[in-house]
Amino acid sequence: MNGQTPASTAVNGITPAQQMISSCSGALLTSLLVTPLDVVKTRLQAQNNPLGKGKYFVYSNGLMDHICVCENGKGWYKAAGQFRGTFDAFYKIVCCEGITALWSGLPPTLVMAVPATVIYFTCYDQLCAALRARMGERAQEAPLLAGAIARVGSATVISPLELIRTKLQSQKQSYSELTSLIRSAVQAEGWWSLWRGLGPTLLRDVPFSAMYWYNYERGKSWLCQWYNATEPTLTITFISGAGSGSVAAIVTLPFDVVKTRRQVELGELQAKNLSGPVSSSTFSIMKKIVAQDGFRGLFAGFFPRLIKVAPACAIMISSYEFGKAFFRKHNQERIPRQLHSTNT
Template sequence: MDPESEGPQIIKVTPLQQMFASCTGAILTSLMVTPLDVVKIRLQAQRNPFSKGKCFVYSNGLMDHLCVCEEEGNRAWYKKPGRFQGTLDAFLKIIRNEGIKSLWSGLPPTLVMAVPATVIYFTCYDQLTYFLKSKLGENESHIPIVAGIVARFGAVTVISPLELIRTKMQSKKFSYEELHRFISRKVSEDGWISLWRGWAPTVLRDVPFSALYWYNYEVLKKWLCEKSGLYKPTFMIHFTSGALSGSIAAIATLPFDVVKTQKQTQLWIDECHKISMPLHMSTWTIMKNIVAKNGFAGLFTGLIPRLIKIAPACAIMISTYESGKAFFQMQNARRQQYQ
């Protein structure tokens, strides 16, 4: 259904062009989704003021990041006072009183990780897809699952230590020398594996998410093309397929997201307050504890906020990425005509 999937055109979009398209999509997604999370965090801080050492999850639409509060009074963007009556009221008052730039507070540090991770992920997925199609055939239905699993596994593994370091830097203002000492001590005490703390629940959440997302995306894209009588998908088909497949994957993997957040939060409570906590509990043990305390519904805490972020983020990212690839494909085709 997609022109890229035809044999002669497989190599028409180069890896560098895929990287540029995914980078553009990542930046655009962050710019459009971050304000939703900034408003959510400000509303949370209004109801339960953040104290030093308190953790909250910040999302730029591409990745979730654990942030640790500092003692900065009202100077910190997440502690600024406000009397908001709801989401829309918060949007309007933040823009009026603080300027529109405040809706993107805290974005630059997270983009440093989110953009490279997204570029690695999408480029690897496409390259693996092309490779597997050349070996297994164009119509092999398991290709999106395999490519999605391998690409996400690689991206999570590369980024995981950087996430730990970035979170530590946010918890306190560290010099590079102090950060080096922290990493050296961590490695000498617990080994190199300690830099991948939280990797297992992240993989359990992100890898199944990726497999479900890409499989459903390809199926929905093909189905919508057939229903519309189109040979290749339009921007709206990419957008709709991305939103629906992202929502399905988000619901299915939410329990692992709850576990990951709880595990990371416990880690940084321990770092900030020196409280002895069972940080080395397995994912399954944490899940059992959540069910015992809050019932099965506890594993799906925060479903609506997660869907509100993930559905538009997936839709914007994939439609921008596919549009970028289509643009480069046209440019490459024109270049070949003149050769």
């Protein structure tokens, strides 16, 4: 009986705790490798709103976003001029700000990125297994629904923590001042004020997650048949993750551009100590972008987002699947040992 306990509480042969460890290691590795690409993407998207003295700049590593303060023209951001493209942006950022600027704000981002990723991937696996058992002939659609639900859950849970972190980074204030600020916001606008900005994030991330997991599972299954593999290899998971991530990134890019514009406006309003609505609705911002830059404006940063998302998805899912395979093998080997020790 003791040997059957882990399997009875596991999904696909591993426990939720083991899923969390696998997703945590994947989040750390992905953040370290792809943050520079997303910094460049965000700069290209936001350069139509240049930042001046005392303004703020938004960085993202694909897992979580953060606003960094620039005081007296020093610190996080220095004027690097207009970027002509991806490689020009890399060159100018490194020359004007140093190579470490490509990883600006990474430590505080990881504080949010790791728990968000752990919640997201663990919930997806648990939901997908449960839905497949109940959907019968439509079990192939379970990844689409599970991916969407898992993203809504993780984004909703982490949103108040991200708001607190953003406030701490964007203004110099003590924890008591922050507590007073949050209390007054809740009194004025209700508890929903802690989830400010969640809407455009969900508009981008929920369709992305649904498309990503559906295409990933289908691609992985197809490649296993192509290579006559009984289990997906590291190469299969890497290719499937990169391909599905690329498709989802292209489709949801306009919402990513809007998210960047909204967060830049948030920083500008905070720098000027202005109150009131941070920005207009998502679709109003889209209309404004189209009026200013045409439909091409909705796909600003296309290439850097693509070369960031594809390897990010590939590295994250490969690391996650590798971790799960490691723990699955460990559990399978442990059960016979436990049964043998019980019998002796």
